[in-house]
Amino acid sequence: xxxxxxxxxxxxxxxxxxxxxRCSPMKGHSHVYWYxxxxxxxxxxMVYLQKENIIDESGMPKERFSxxxxxxxxxxxxxxxxxxxxxxxxxxxxxxxxxxxxxFGQGTRLTVV
Amino acid sequence: xxxxxxxxxxxxxxxxxxAVIKCTYSDSASNYFPWYKQELGKGPQLIIDIRSNVGxxxxxxxxxxxxxxxxxxSLHITETQPEDSAVYFCAEAGGSSxxxxxxxxxxxxxxxxx
Numbered sequence: 110x111x112x113x114x115x116x117x118x119x120x121x122x123x124x125x126x127x128x129x130x131r132c133s134p135m136k137g138h139s140h141v142y143w144y145x146x147x148x149x150x151x152x153x154x155m156v157y158l159q160k161e162n163i164i165d166e167s168g169m170p171k172e173r174f175s176x177x178x179x180x181x182x183x184x185x186x187x188x189x190x191x192x193x194x195x196x197x198x199x200x201x202x203x204x205x206x207x208x209x210x211x212x213f214g215q216g217t218r219l220t221v222v
Numbered sequence: 223x224x225x226x227x228x229x230x231x232x233x234x235x236x237x238x239x240x241a242v243i244k245c246t247y248s249d250s251a252s253n254y255f256p257w258y259k260q261e262l263g264k265g266p267q268l269i270i271d272i273r274s275n276v277g278x279x280x281x282x283x284x285x286x287x288x289x290x291x292x293x294x295x296s297l298h299i300t301e302t303q304p305e306d307s308a309v310y311f312c313a314e315a316g317g318s319s320x321x322x323x324x325x326x327x328x329x330x331x332x333x334x335x336x
Contacts, residue, residue, distance in 0.1 A: 142323060151311055151326040152266065165321040200265055207322035210256065213265040
């Protein structure tokens with residue numbers, strides 16, 4: 110039973126490019142959360158999705174960031190026109206329901222140069 | 223608002239000693255309190271959690287206590303080993319938003335000296 114799978118593990122983008130981060134939840138899990146971790150800091154909630162629905166996006170920056178969790182395939186966190194301040198580790202977590210244990214992937218470390 | 227304070231930020235102990243990390247939260251509606259361990263370059267790993275209907279939970283060398291009245295909870299690690307060295311995060315969920323999103327503390331870097 111594979112855990113939460115994130116890819117790529119490392120991503121380098123130049124300023125102004127787009128970054129796409131993928132997350133496949135654990136088998137049987139239909140709830141996905143994205144978090145951002147800046148160096149030497151804790152994790153900050155970004156968005157909560159269920160299949161084809163955004164449930165809570167209160168932590169998402171208003172511009173350039175978007176997320177989706179289609180009926181088929183992984184959840185995608187998309188960052189348009191990246192800036193240096195977007196450099197961080199982005200973690201995805203999944204849970205079976207919205208009120209059970211959440212398990213994290215290994216993260217995608219985005220570096221904007 | 224939603225806020226979790228975690229202390230200390232760093233903790234150094236000798237192998238075999240106990241380690242205690244404390245967190246306080248602000249949302250009285252919170253009902254789920256997990257603890258995560260994060261090793262360098264890896265994702266957070268759930269090590270223990272507690273719900274608001276119990277005051278204490280233990281799993282081998284790890285225990286968590288919850289005081290809902292005072293809105294604080296603690297992680298206790300006994301007989302520490304070098305492999306316990308990592309960053310530990312407390313979190314809370316189930317508060318006013320009740321969406322399952324986790325609000326994390328700032329983290330505690332635990333160093334266990336052999």
